[in-house]
Amino acid sequence: MAKFRKDGGKKLPAVSTASLPDIIFMLLFFFMTTTSMKEVTLMVDQKMPQGTELKKLEKKSLVRYVYIGKPKAQFQKSYGSESRIQLDDAFANDPKMVESYIATKRAAMNEDDQPFMIVSLKVDKDTKMGIVTDVKQALRKAQALNISYTATQRANSNY
Amino acid sequence: MAKKREIQEINASSMADISFLLLIFFLVTTSMATDKGLMRRLPAPVPEEEKKEEEVEINERNMMMILINSNDQLMVNNELMDVRDLKEKAKEFIANPNNSETLPAKKVENIPFFGDIAITKDHVISLQNDRGTSYQAYINVQNELVAAYNELQNDLAKNKFGAAFEDLDDDRKKAIQKVYPQRISEAEPKNYGQQQAAAEGGAQ
Numbered sequence: 434m435a436k437f438r439k440d441g442g443k444k445l446p447a448v449s450t451a452s453l454p455d456i457i458f459m460l461l462f463f464f465m466t467t468t469s470m471k472e473v474t475l476m477v478d479q480k481m482p483q484g485t486e487l488k489k490l491e492k493k494s495l496v497r498y499v500y501i502g503k504p505k506a507q508f509q510k511s512y513g514s515e516s517r518i519q520l521d522d523a524f525a526n527d528p529k530m531v532e533s534y535i536a537t538k539r540a541a542m543n544e545d546d547q548p549f550m551i552v553s554l555k556v557d558k559d560t561k562m563g564i565v566t567d568v569k570q571a572l573r574k575a576q577a578l579n580i581s582y583t584a585t586q587r588a589n590s591n592y
Numbered sequence: 593m594a595k596k597r598e599i600q601e602i603n604a605s606s607m608a609d610i611s612f613l614l615l616i617f618f619l620v621t622t623s624m625a626t627d628k629g630l631m632r633r634l635p636a637p638v639p640e641e642e643k644k645e646e647e648v649e650i651n652e653r654n655m656m657m658i659l660i661n662s663n664d665q666l667m668v669n670n671e672l673m674d675v676r677d678l679k680e681k682a683k684e685f686i687a688n689p690n691n692s693e694t695l696p697a698k699k700v701e702n703i704p705f706f707g708d709i710a711i712t713k714d715h716v717i718s719l720q721n722d723r724g725t726s727y728q729a730y731i732n733v734q735n736e737l738v739a740a741y742n743e744l745q746n747d748l749a750k751n752k753f754g755a756a757f758e759d760l761d762d763d764r765k766k767a768i769q770k771v772y773p774q775r776i777s778e779a780e781p782k783n784y785g786q787q788q789a790a791a792e793g794g795a796q
Contacts, residue, residue, distance in 0.1 A: 469622055487630060558731070576636075580631075
């Protein structure tokens with residue numbers, strides 16, 4: 434007869450999980466450094482246009498955002514489905530409001546950084562140019578001349 | 593003598609759970625920095641009283657007129673054109689390689705590294721869109737124009753310095769930018785599309 438192992442005999446030592454927190458912390462730090470907090474809650478639809486000659490916005494502290502697009506479904510009842518401008522967490526009723534918005538943002542910036550402010554226009558690709566032009570004119574008046582049309586990279590150059 | 597009591601180890605098994613919670617919190621509240629865009633510079637605002645004198649006479653050969661209508665169609669110098677052909681056309685216009693009479697006039701300039709070189713200093717690409725043009729169409733055109741400049745600058749950098757434009761130092765970059773200065777001007781948009789729509793709406 435073969436011998437059966439007695440119960441309560443030698444046990445396999447448990448796998449040590451002491452290093453698990455360290456591993457998770459490493460992941461945590463990785464994500465903390467590579468990502469950034471969401472700036473605002475988007476109230477407009479944002480499907481970015483595509484382009485090939487794009488440049489990365491290097492210094493986030495210099496960038497201020499203007500969002501344009503159709504209001505999201507839950508806002509369409511009160512705001513309609515026409516393209517609208519979103520500044521921070523509210524809709525702007527008039528493109529002229531961009532001017533004062535930029536002025537406030539600029540005033541809040543470090544004085545040395547002010548001339549290098551970049552305004553990133555995050556515009557939905559189906560927006561009509563009329564509203565974009567109004568915003569651009571407002572930006573010119575506010576002396577915010579460095580702008581970036583946010584877009585996503587297109588893999589090939591076909592249309 | 594009393595038996596020395598061993599200090600109990602702190603139970604660290606919940607540490608993993610805590611850090612997991614933190615990790616998930618950061619994953620949810622943050623987003624990867626993937627903000628890329630087409631960098632442009634707007635012209636400085638024109639004071640009201642000077643607005644009328646704005647119209648500067650530009651020789652016709654120095655001008656490339658690009659119009660985009662509300663149906664996203666493209667017209668370049670009074671010819672209908674596909675966006676795909678725009679880059680080549682723009683490159684030819686900016687560089688004027690064969691010294692053609694119909695393309696921008698070349699002027700000799702002294703530029704560091706290049707010495708005396710003939711460049712199309714006064715060329716202007718004028719871009720005008722309708723208020724009804726879609727944003728994607730506008731970005732397509734801007735993208736092609738920037739691509740045309742970038743390709744020309746890159747070609748020159750490779751021929752002259754044997755390296756891509758991005759790898760050059762600042763002085764050389766500046767010199768190349770002087771050879772191909774970016775001159776894109778945007779006119780105030782027209783509102784033909786909407787007028788037409790209003791007229792059609794009225795007819796109904």
